[in-house]
Each structure stands twice: as structure tokens, then as C-alpha cells.
């Protein structure tokens with residue numbers, strides 16, 4: 041697949057499980073204020089394996105959702121997941137955000153989660169998506185920001201391991217620190233007004249589900265996943281990287297703390 045090398049996390053089973061862990065841990069934090077009215081037409085752009093789609097379908101049971109992704113295999117998996125969960129309000133299509141097969145004004149709302157961070161031209165994508173939204177409609181964009189990761193015990197090696205992921209994503213044309221830029225990006229694409237709310241995940245041992253679901257299985261698993269690419273790219277050596285990953289897991293122990301901020305933006309199309 042031509043696009044595969046551009047998507048830094050890849051499409052293997054481990055990554056799909058990680059995306060699912062991420063989505064289940066973060067459902068309340070990221071989705072609690074998103075539900076679309078009955079009969080509204082919603083486009084989910086970059087649905088991946090459907091990790092967010094199931095929640096969208098559940099929280100907006102009478103909206104008509106169309107979910108697309110550039111990866112045909114991911115779309116098939118998302119479809120299976122939504123059907124298995126018993127929702128019939130989503131249709132699926134393989135499509136590229138930069139060449140979407142829909143007429144202007146085809147949707148009332150667009151939802152994009154963890155996708156802009158992988159695109160080299162995020163404003164262009166936002167402009168194209170804006171064309172598809174009917175006047176008065178909205179776009180909701182959710183992105184992370186790896187620069188927001190803070191933890192105790194602090195560790196230079198852990199920050200360097202995270203930086204490997206940031207650099208690999210940059211080389212693939214993306215931006216792992218894009219969360220902080222959502223306001224200017226949406227404004228540049230002409231959405232108005234734009235409202236951004238930062239959503240911090242805070243995990244300590246009094247919140248074992250977040251320590252397990254987020255610190256270990258989402259964030260550290262993601263950093264661990266770039267080990268080989270980071271070493272091959274000459275960004276680190278094995279022992280420094282492994283120390284960084286051990287230090288990230290160390291933050292999941294009894295006295296450890298891990299914080300990460302996601303950014304959720306809602307912009308209106310005039």
C-alpha cells in the first residue's frame with residue numbers, strides 16, 4: 041500500500057489493539073460532550089479500525105454516520121467491529137481525505153480523531169473537509185501532543201525515547217505535537233468560532249485502570265513500538281532507548297505519576 045510508509049504507527053495487530061485500548065480508556069474524557077442530533081449527517085474521517093466509531097455510533101444512535109479511512113483493511117475491521125457491537129447507523133467506505141467522493145455540503149458534522157497528526161498538509165485537509173460541511177455545521181478534531189507528557193520519576197532517557205517517536209513522525213510528514221496547534225490550524229482553515237479544550241489524562245496508582253490502559257498500554261506501548269525504526273534511523277541506541285522505555289513503565293509503579301494532554305477543538309462552518 042502506497043500510504044503505508046507514511047503512517048508511522050503501522051497497521052499491525054498490536055497497533056490495532058493499542059488503538060482499541062486507547063479508545064476504551066479515553067471514552068469519557070474525549071467523547072462525553074459529543075453527540076449528534078437525530079438524522080444529522082456525520083462524517084468520521086480517518087476511522088482506522090473503528091476504535092472511536094463504536095462510541096460515536098453509541099452516543100449518537102439516530103445520527104447517520106459515514107466513516108472513511110484510506111486503509112481498506114482498517115475500514116473492513118471497523119465495519120466488523122461496529123456490526124458486532126450491534127449498531128446499524130454507520131456506513132463505511134475506503135477513501136482518502138484529500139480525495140473524498142462526496143459533494144459539497146454533504147454532511148452536518150465532521151469528526152476527526154488522531155488523524156491530522158499524520159498529515160503533512162493538515163490545513164489543506166481541514167479546508168477540504170470544510171467544503172463538505174453544510175453552513176452552520178461543525179468539525180470536531182481531537183489530537184494528542186507528545187510535548188505534554190510529564191511524569192514522575194522524571195527521566196532524561198524517557199524524554200529521549202519519546203523524542204524518537206516525535207522525530208520519526210516528523211520525518212514521515214506528521215506532527216506528534218500537533219495538539220497545541222489546533223486553534224491556529226482550524227482558524228487558518230476558516231472555521232469560526234473555534235473552541236479548544238485541553239483534556240489531561242492524569243494517572244497515579246489510585247487510578248489503576250488509567251495506569252494500565254493509558255500509561256502502559258497506550259502511551260508506553262506506542263513509544264515501545266518505534267524501537268526498531270528509531271534504532272535503524274540512528275536516532276538512538278538500543279540501551280538508551282530500552283532505558284527510556286523502562287523508565288516510562290517505572291512511572292506506572294506505586295509512587296509513579298503520568299500526565300498527558302489531549303486537545304479537542306470544535307470549529308463552526310459559517
Ligand SMILES: C[S@@+](CC[C@H](N)C(=O)[O-])C[C@H]1O[C@@H](n2cnc3c(N)ncnc32)[C@H](O)[C@@H]1O
Nearest residue numbers: 059086087088091109110111136137153154155
Ligand atoms: C492513529 S489512526 C486513528 C484512527 C481512529 N480515528 C482512532 O482514533 O482510533 C490514524 C488513521 O488515519 C488514517 N489516515 C491517514 N491518512 C489518511 C488519509 N489521507 N485519508 C484517510 N485516512 C487517513 C490511517 O489509515 C489511520 O487509520
